[in-house]
Amino acid sequence: MPAATMGRVTSTAPAVEVVDLVKRYPKRGSNAVDGVSFAVRRGEVFGLLGPNGAGKTTTVGVLTTRVRATSGRAVVAGADVAADPPAARARLAVVPQRPNLDQSLTARQNLLFHAAYHGVGKGERVRRADDLLERFGLGERADSKVDEVSGGQAQRLMIARALMHDPQVLFLDEPSTGLDPQARLFVWERVRDLRERGTTVLLTTHDMDEAQELCDRVGIVDHGRLLDLDTPAALVARHSDGGTVEVVVTPPEGVDDVAGAVRQALERVDGVRGTDEMPAERPAARVRATVAGDPAALLAPVAEAVASTGAVVTDVRLGRPDLEDVFISLTGRELR
């Protein structure tokens, strides 16, 4: 797209484009990234989801000019990362997986010098630093040495630092690993703010909730390959077959094996594929039915079937398939 790469990217050009990317580290038997292609739209929040060692950090490394690709092409905000790294660096920012703050400087100085490296003018950098320190809840820590801030605060500080030069594309490598639930929600909020403002975000994670909650589209990677790529909903629809309906029942007077009776009744319901008995507190029983399609649609027939046995339903839980199921079904259970 020749016209699109002139200067600032036009709105139709992708913010990130990766074509047939391969990275093989020296003295390694297999490729860390093994022929990956994808494009991220401007303003999109894009997730790379994959187990340990899948190649997420390596991919981010190539895109942020820190890792040299073995072959293939990567373009960030219109700048080819291999042909013109300085131009790419001017337009991107990265929050790495491991902390890399400047230990000789305070929190505020970390922000100010980062902006100076990127040519942000004096007045503007002071204004942005104050604003970001405030927004990231670091106002009180502004003049602390960074080795005195907690891990979570350091993570927030690194995100604030990344925003100091107003990047077009922000890379977040496992942004919420090691954060407490509040800080995690906080980071998610900031990512949503960025989307509002039109900043493109590419994040890596092995947290399903994070991928599902935050990302417009998710690419699932394993062993350096992109296994599938779509919206979380479309991925779920494509790779998982149905969900579960779980009922807790109290047996009618004089029935011993209420679980068996309920399972028999449920297995006759259209759409139920199978049933399992789950642990429950006597005399109640818990039965889980695996269903095809949307479990909510089977709520009425399931209740009816249970009622036909004379048992009383005391609790119902619907298990909708989620990214975790997709993830496990695509990448397997084996530990990396």
Add this chain to the structure above:
Amino acid sequence: MSSTTSDGLRADEGGAQRRPDGDGARRSVGHLAPALAILRRDLFVTWRELPAFLAQVLLQPVFLLFVFGQVLGSLGFLQEGYAALLFPGIVALTAFLTALQNTALPLVIDFSFSKEIEDRLLAPTPTTAVALEKIVFSSLRALVASAAMFPLGVWILGDIPWRTEALGWVVLFVVLGSLTGAAAGLPLGTLVPPSKINIVFALVLTPLLFTGASQYPWASLDVLRWFQVVTAFNPLTYVSEGLRGSLLPSTPHIPAWVCALALVGFLALFTATGLKGFLRRALD
């Protein structure tokens, strides 16, 4: 981002085959500004801990000067005029070794432990500019340290050799010595694996310290031919000889132009190997 348009064109012609080393030679004022900002950061941090910095780099040369120039002299172990021979050598040693250590040690720490260099490697400037900034910064520190040796020399020895007409040469050799030392630190700090840096430092620094003609004029080694040959491979020899020749022209010395040429050669060699090592560490 003054060069946005050409950036875009550049990215476009990047195409399938690119240069193996991503950072090309394309230079512009736009690339200098980030490097200067990085230098400002380094100077800011140094300025804040100036007394500690001076103590750290001046202690060794001051003790050398004091013991070999003053104490041994007072005890009558030294020939008349030895302190004057020693002084230019100690200034040379201060420039060269301060610069070398100030490049090598922080690089090892930066690349393997603190990782704080990463933020600078992401500045919108070629990676080589970040490496060159290291050389410039270490040289500046070494210049400050060697300048401080002059008043300290007067204080310790009471009198130091000085020729105002040689000022230009003195400045030239202190600057070249600092730059060469700083450049020598680059391959040392990037090519040596972090786990071996302690041993390499011990094995490199002491020989450098004593084979650099700082404590003796090179010509006087005639009587110890093999050692004279060994010292010819130490860049420090040319800094010492250059400074000694400038301040004490009557002492036999290697001609100034030979010293300058040798130092420029070493500088080029160390910069080239150092940049290679730096790129290897900076880019996976």
